[in-house]
Amino acid sequence: MKKILLIPVGGTICAAVNERGTLSVARGTESRLAMNFAASDSPRAGDVRFDITDNQGILSENMTVALWNSIIALYRDKTEGKAYDGVIIAHGTDTLAYTAALFSLLLAGTDIPVFFVSANAPLDSPRTNGNANFRCAAECICDGIAPGVYAVYRNISDGRMYLHAASKLRQCGDYSADFFSDSAIDITGGIGGLENKTAGLARPPCSPVEGRSNLVKAAEKGLTDCVLMIRPYVGINYAAYDYRKFKAVLHGAYHSGTACSGSGTDYDSSSIRYLLDRCAEAGTDVYLTPARLTGGVYDTVRVIAKHPHPPLFLYGDTLELAYAKLLLLYS
DSSP: OEEEEEEEOOSGGGEEEOTTSSEEEOTTHHHHHHHHHHTSOOTTTTSEEEEEOOOOOOOGGGOOHHHHHHHHHHHHHHHTTOOOSEEEEEOOSTTHHHHHHHHHHHTTTOSSEEEEEOOSSOTTSTTOOHHHHHHHHHHHHHTTOOSEEEEEEEOTTTOOEEEEEGGGBOOOOTTOOOOOBTTOEEOTTOSTTOHHHHHHHTOOSSOHHHHHHHHHHHHHHOOOSOEEEEOOOTTOOGGGOOGGGOSEEEEEOOTTSOOOOOBTTBOOTTSHHHHHHHHHHHTOEEEEETOOSSSSOOHHHHHHHTSSSOOEEOOSSOHHHHHHHHHHHHO
16 A cells, blocks of 8 residues: 655645636645545556645645745655655646746655646546546556656647656646646656656756755745846846845846847846846846857857856756756755
8 A cells, every 4th residue: 555645735736616706726625636536447546545734725826935935844744754655746737837846956865756736627627637647646656656756747738648857847838738848758658668767857956965955954944035037028127126135136038048138338228238237236146047158159148248247157957947946045
């Protein structure tokens, strides 16, 4: 008999239509996940005992750093000294990639598999993928998937179930109910024969020692709202931000790794060079991602890199993981 901890954070997978005709988190839906699995035709349906924590009742669009702190503390409290075969975290889709990225860092080196599951519709809807996602996570744990932090999600566009490394998951696209990540694995037919691939997928984005230390520090000290994230857009006005309130700025880049730099020596508050000047005055570090200094870069990158106060260039992580890393570092 496998013992799995279920942490229902909230979101659509824990929601129902209320008397106003809108979706809100409903108490008791977390038990339905376990009951629906037990009543399913899964070959593992009778092989699992679930320990279920209180429903946190958070629609994921309402997630905050303070709420992250409470979830981190809950995770540590419920798992410390306990012998679970795995953990399933039921979470909303809107901020799933951010929470998954954070926990991939906090739980680097975990000796059990930890799964994030979510849903495109409430559990009582005939179009929901929530029960299928939960079932897949439970079966992966029962079938001995390598320890690591994952997300599983059945995309709506093709009906295929995908296994994602939590550290590589990207936010769901606009007007879409699909999730994507680099090196996602199609496990519609199960994880049999994929042991080597899933073991590689589970490799943490930092060392196991760092991961354990991060969980302890985050649970004891708490994360703080110390990182400002900015995405570039036409007409951005960097004068609108108060950089003194933050320890670091994570600045996104256009797909070619660029941002507006102005022309020649002239620039105004629409140029990232203006931001770099203001952040230097405030003592705030600036990171640009995904951007690099080598390869076929554009002249704008050279201009930004040669500024008296250049940003630190980040490349290779998702924006969600980069944000989680900086939040941990500066907290």
